[in-house]
Amino acid sequence: MHPSNLLLPILARKCLRSLMNSNAIANIRPTACLLAASNCSWNGRQEQRCFHTSRRVHGLEEFFDNPENFGKLKIRSGMAWSVDLLRRKSTEDLHKLWFVLLKERNMLNTLEQYCIDEDEPMPGPDRLEKVAESMSNLRDVIEEREEAKNMLVHGTPDGIGGEWRKNPLGATYFYKYKEHLIPEHLQEIKRGDKPADLAYFSPKLEEWHLRLEEKRLKKRGGFHFLLATKYGQIRARNRHLPKKMPEWWKRKFRTKWLYGIHPQMRIFMKHHDKDYRINSRRPHKY
C-alpha cells in the first residue's frame, strides 16, 4: 500500500501542515476558479503549471476552509458569477464549476452550523449568498441551452411531444405523452395510447352527441331562414335584385367561431332595417 494513502484521510494538524508546505498535495482552495476577484492568499501557486483544471484532494478536509483562514474575523471575497459571464463557458466547464461551487457551499454550511452551535459570528456570511446566486445563475444558463436544443429537435421545451385530442364530450384538449412502464422498443404487445373517442364509449354518450347535433342543425336552419326572410323583404322594396341571395351580402352576417361557439348575431335590426337602401339616398325629412 502506498504510504500516502494512510496519511491523506487522517486530519491531524501536523500532517496538514507538512502537506501544505510540500508540493505533493495541492492547495485545497482553488479560489481563482470560484469567484471573479480572488483572495490574495494564493500567490505560491502561480509558479506551478498543471495540465488539469482542478486537483482532487481526498478526504474530509474539503469541508473546511484553508487552514490559513482559520481564526480570521473578516474574510474578503469577490463577486458572484453573473449570467453574462457564465454564458460564455462551455457546458463541460460549467459542469466542473458546479461541483466546485457545491463543495464551497458545503464548506460554508458546515462553518455556519458550527458558528450557530458555538454561538459565535460567522466570518464572511456574504459568501453563502454569492455562491447560491452563482449556482442559480448556472442552472438558469444550462436550462436555457437545454430548452433551446429541445425546441430545435422536438418542438417543445421539455422534449415531450403531444397532440390535440377530443374529449368524450367533444371538447378539444392538448394531450401530453406520458411515460410507459415498459418503453416502446421493449414492448411485445403494443398497447398504444388510444385516443379518447374510442377509449370511452357508451350508447348514452352517442345519444347525447346526436341530440346536440340536431340542436345545432336547427339553429343553423333557423339562421338561414331568417336571412332568407330578410332578403325577401329587401327584394320586395327593390325589384331589380336577383332571386338568389348574393354571396357578398351573406358574408356580412358571418360570425367568427371563438372558444367553441358561434356568437348569436341579430339579423333583424329594426332601427336600421327601415333605412336599408341599395344605390339610393335617404329622403330628407322635413
Added chain:
Amino acid sequence: MSRRIRIPGKLPSVKFPLHYEGAPQRRLFIPEWYITLAKPKEKMPKNYVRFHVPADMTKYDMKEYLDKIYNIKVLNVRLSPVNYVRYKEPLPWRIKKMSEDAPTPYQWKFIEPWKIAHIFLADEQEFEFPNPLKNEDDEENEMKLTDMMEAQMKAMKPKKNGGDNKSKMFLENSWF
C-alpha cells in the same frame, strides 16, 4: 428498502424516469443536494462522521455522493429523518360550516423535514473535527492576553493623587 420522503408539492425534488431491465445507470447532471458536516456533542468513535442532509436523499445517494464527489470510502450509512411531522393549520376565515357543532375548517401542513446521516468511515480512517474559528499560531495572542491582564491589575491599584477619599467612599458604599 429505503424510500424517498414524499410531500405532494415539494418533495421529492428530483423525479427519475421509471426503471426497466437493461436501463442505463441513473445520473444527475446537476445534483442540488447540499450537505453540512455537524459536530456531535456526545463522544463518538473516531470512525464516525455526522451530516445534516436534505430529506430527498437515500442511503445509496449518500454513499455515491461521498464516493464520487469527495472520494471518501464509507463503511455504513444510516439516515434518520427529522421534522417529518404533519400538523393542522386552522383557517377560521373559511365559511364552510354546515352546523354549529362542525369543527373549524383546517388544512394539513408539513414542517420542512431533513435527515441526519450517521456515517462510519472505511479503511481505518479517523476524523477529528477541527476548530475553524481558532488559529494555530495563537502563542502571540496568548502573550498579549497576559500583558492585558497585567495592565488591568495595574489600573485596579489605588492612585496616590487627590481624589482618594472620593474613591474610597464609592468603594465602601454599603448599598451594594
